[in-house]
Amino acid sequence: MTTAERARHLARAAQQFPLLGETTPEMLMGLVEAELGEAGVLDDFVPRGPRCIRAIAPPTILHIVSGNTPAAGLQSLIRGLLLGAHNLCKIPSGGLPELAQFQRVLPPALAGKIEIAPELPPDWLERAAAVIVYGSDATIAHFRAQTLPRQVFVGHGHRLSFGVIFDDPGHARIAAAVSDAVAFDQQGCLSPHVYYLRGEARAAAAKFAVEMQRAEDRDPRGPVPLSTSNAIRARREEAGFRAANGEPLAMWTSTGSTAWTVIYDETPGFPVSPLSRFLYVKPLPVDFIPEVAAVRAHLSCAGIWPPTLEHARTLAATGVSRICPIGAMQMPPWTWHPDGQPALANLVTWIDAEVLGGGANVFL
């Protein structure tokens, strides 16, 4: 099966998973071209300068997938299939049914390239040519230590995302900002923990609260474990205590539950949310770099509004690896670089053929 044929089947299957966003064969071929230089380079030699080159996919990729959101796991699997690799997917013990659902809607030739297991079979690490791990720092360190020198290792650790609203007359963009936050119940690495606002941030926070309640009415948060309720409750109580004691902080919450929380906080520093629809709103400091310095190594995506290159430049030095419009944080294009890393290029190896029929061979 050629890369183009795989892209067609994968795009068709992906259409049944709205959480993946728009996925067309052209987008997937665009990913191959962007990462590897030529759309057909996985299928045959293509001329490149004075020679011909061909990309070789890893025969087998092991994906260690986390349970936070199905999107990251599905995207990782789709990229592996697009390359033409066999894919071993270790899903969380709590399950991640979307992967098996995706497998079922693929034609047999592609479905046969997927194995899924909730416990890591003893031979999977040995079989893999590439190991891709999503999870905590401890999980990544665990698998990195077990990776053999012949294997490619890619780790995607826990990430923190945020949004910056530079200018938003009439708070028109807040509904989109809330959509980015409530998607996947804020469990994804692209889910914002906090929005920074230039201008009347406190008034905007109240508007955020209105939109959080609307989101809850429209699409209630899923069940959360006791641990999450506990973390949210503790954070709310602490915020209430601080606010009562004159700290520059205000809070809006759902009634009778932990379904959503908005905390306006002027205290310097990046506030890490307990997630599950718990959002901070802060005024945008004049110097933003110190604000995020403590979490720099973990930053992932910054949603911005308006999405101009000028605003993107102001955030480029913070450590983020993706800057996108607010409202599109959860739908990265297929050509994005997850955690700032290549999506395909770091997985393939190359054959360089200095042969007749290549480019302008200097020896002829």
Add this chain to the structure above:
Amino acid sequence: MSKAIPDYLELESTILEALREDLGEGEFELLALTVYRFQATWNLPYARWCATRPPARTWQEIPAVPQSAFKRFVLSVAPEKVTTTFRTSGTTGEGHGVHPFIDVRLCAEAERRAWQMLALPRASLFVLTPSPADAPHSSLAHMMGVVAGSSGRFFVAADGRLEVGELGSALEEAIATGEPVGLLGTALSFLNLFGRIRARGLQLPPGSYAMETGGYKGSGREITKHDLYDMFGAFLGLAPQQVLNEYGMTELSSQFFARGLGTPHEAPPWLRAVVFDPETGREVADGEMGVLRLFDLANLGSCLAIETQDLAIRRGTAFELIGRDPGALPRGCSRQADERMQAP
């Protein structure tokens, strides 16, 4: 003198008399509401917070201060009269919590009387924590000092090292003379001890017991309570029923105790626990899991009611401790002691 002090001293005398086994529900409620009103007047950070809430009509309604508030605020009814402070371990960048005391009379008396109520056999007490003199800001060392009294022996040096040689000699002597021993320490200190005992099979004299406290979270050395109690049997010859667990915290003045495995933690009558659902804030039904909210009359000078992040299953008025929520930051006095013992 702080204007709160006369009321404090009067209430302190009243509560000292109330630290007894037959303290009834009505008396507890009356005292708890009195202490709450006193604290909601004089403990200013707490007072400001209480002002945002409806006044409590029952002891269960008393606003329970989040444990984290001890890290950001001086929670005292007379901050200028504080003579003693106990500090939390504050591991992993969490910051220290501070529990201020105007005096430690109530705290010491609560510890002493609760210990008496356990009716443990007379024994020589060997303590696996630093002494109160060596760890003046440790509430655990303070408690050990109170319960061990002047005859208790401390086997952890000021620098945190477990004095294994001396402890070994003391245990051998006790075994030789048949004198019962009470071994008191953190769970981690016992793990350290078991790691240093050359052979299993020591048999402490009849009437001996151990009391362990604290968790392992964040220490990288986690074992189940079952396995720990197996080790008490294997290394010291103590059956599970001869091992007690103490559940306390720097922010409290009193402690809960459980004996053996699978038994709930119980409190002296001046200390109460409510297991609540963090989603709704309401008490859970019997047998359900929730978060612990604690009410300690002996916390007169700070905050009577404290909301923890510890999980427990409600067992009537007692609870089965599950422990620190895995979603919460690591902390614990056991870790603090262990860090000192691991230090080079």
